[in-house]
Amino acid sequence: MTLHLTARDTRLLNDAADALLAPIAAVDPRAWWREVEARVQPLFPRANVALGLPEGRHLRVLSESMGATRRDRIGALLNADPRTGQFIVHCDITTVMLETRRKRGLAIWNEAQNGAVLAEIGFDQRRALFYNEGLLASGMHDFSTVASQEGSAELFMQVGYDRAGRARDDDTARLGLLLPALRTAHRAMLAHAAQGTALAAMLDAAGAPVLVIGTDGREAHRSRTLVELLAAEPARDALVAAMHDAARALRAPLSPALLLAPAKEQVVHGARQRYALRATPAPAQLWAAPGTLLVALSVTGAPDATDDALRARYGFTARESEVARLLGQRLTNAELAAALGVSAHTARHHTERVMAKLGVSSRREASARMAEP
Structure with missing residues (x-):
């Protein structure tokens, strides 16, 4: 699909990328994300925008537009492996999708593509607990997702709508343009965490x-x-x-x-x-x-x-x-x-x-x- 961008679209994309590339290690993640979400939101009118990152054994979901109850619903269903930083779930279908996405190296996908990948390997997306009680219940109809994977650690950004049929045809492509900035932000977050771990270990040893x-x-x-x-x-x-x-x-x-x-x-x-x-x-x-x-x-x-x-x-x-x-x-x-x-x-x-x-x-x-x- 050809992506047509107006001068305003280009300006909004640049603003969103600049916010993602801000020195996130110097601020609280929630404060950084509020600025990112405020810049990403105009690209997707009426959408919910969320960031997911592993934190210990839990998925930390950041989103102002989604609301705390919905945000916590996704976080409760999708956890993280503290050894690897990979997302894990207690739902067979979603686990298969995550593993398949990693094997295929998919970094950009939407609801339809998610369902098609599962159908290829004999699964029905509509039967997945995470799909129904997580994504749809949290206002992520017609969702589009980009994910960064650095080694085994993951970070995703997702947009979706309270009701089906609101997404534009080019939403996934628009979100995909922010993937390079998301990957850079992810590397900065991992470096910041590693530095904190190094100082903590040094203080303990001293x-x-x-x-x-x-x-x-x-x-x-x-x-x-x-x-x-x-x-x-x-x-x-x-x-x-x-x-x-x-x-x-x-x-x-x-x-x-x-x-x-x-x-x-x-x-x-x-x-x-x-x-x-x-x-x-x-x-x-x-x-x-x-x-x-x-x-x-x-x-x-x-x-x-x-x-x-x-x-x-x-x-x-x-x-x-x-x-x-x-x-x-x-x-x-x-x-x-x-x-x-x-x-x-x-x-x-x-x-x-x-x-x-x-x-x-x-x-x-x-x-x-x-x-x-």
């Missing part, structure tokens, strides 16, 4: 208690040593919260000057140990997402007796006892924030909680209260 915090603020990895340390620390929740606070404080004004500055250490107090906490950017050569942070701990000794007394007397947390000691020195919120390695807003929040527990309304009163025997 034996240091380190927390890796991703660009979205969520934890990406806890080193084995950190896991063991936290398991033995009653104040583990406060310790982890302090590590996240340190990461947020570093990320907030993330700038070239800050990245070049020596990492500042702050002291945090657990129930069993006193720790030095330091947040630094992850090595770019090992973790591809700029903005990924490493938060390291090192044991500096036993908790301060002063802190123990404060916690016992006023019911302070480990962090609050540290804030109380600093308030006793009459530090301003800005100075307190710098000492704790947190934002001014967080320092003010800590100050208000400590002063409430002390029953005072000023730093002078706090200092006097702290001096009481």
Whole structure:
């Protein structure tokens, strides 16, 4: 079939390809996909657009247009082999189709071609569970699909419609034009995952208690040593919260000057140990997402007796006892924030909680209260 593209079509295709080729390793996959879907959607009016990629033992389906319930329906029926990254199912017909597609090297196909391939080998597509309860139930009538396969790992992009008969004759060909960009994106995703795995293995082998915090603020990895340390620390929740606070404080004004500055250490107090906490950017050569942070701990000794007394007397947390000691020195919120390695807003929040527990309304009163025997 000859594909006729208008100047607008060409512009939309270029926009969609540019979005696919964006530095996906530097952003959360969902944020990247929202931009891709917004650029792909105009090429297929009224269609649902979805991306599927293996994540551990599950298929991760990304789609804003399809909706969460429909998206989860496909993900529940089509799983992934964690050893290979290949899609697997618990439906014989669909399994046969996947295996046949891999053997034939099919990277672009639609609903009619899918049915024809199955018919050639004696199967009826309409009897497949994944076809009926997955694709059609999720608004993927008249679907078209492109898939990237790198080694044994797979990534697919699919468009389909809520009702049959809405697709245009050239939908599959249009989607096929995005396959080179999809393959490039897939390679970048695999490289990013490999880099993350390499850093995680290095941190585990080094034996240091380190927390890796991703660009979205969520934890990406806890080193084995950190896991063991936290398991033995009653104040583990406060310790982890302090590590996240340190990461947020570093990320907030993330700038070239800050990245070049020596990492500042702050002291945090657990129930069993006193720790030095330091947040630094992850090595770019090992973790591809700029903005990924490493938060390291090192044991500096036993908790301060002063802190123990404060916690016992006023019911302070480990962090609050540290804030109380600093308030006793009459530090301003800005100075307190710098000492704790947190934002001014967080320092003010800590100050208000400590002063409430002390029953005072000023730093002078706090200092006097702290001096009481």
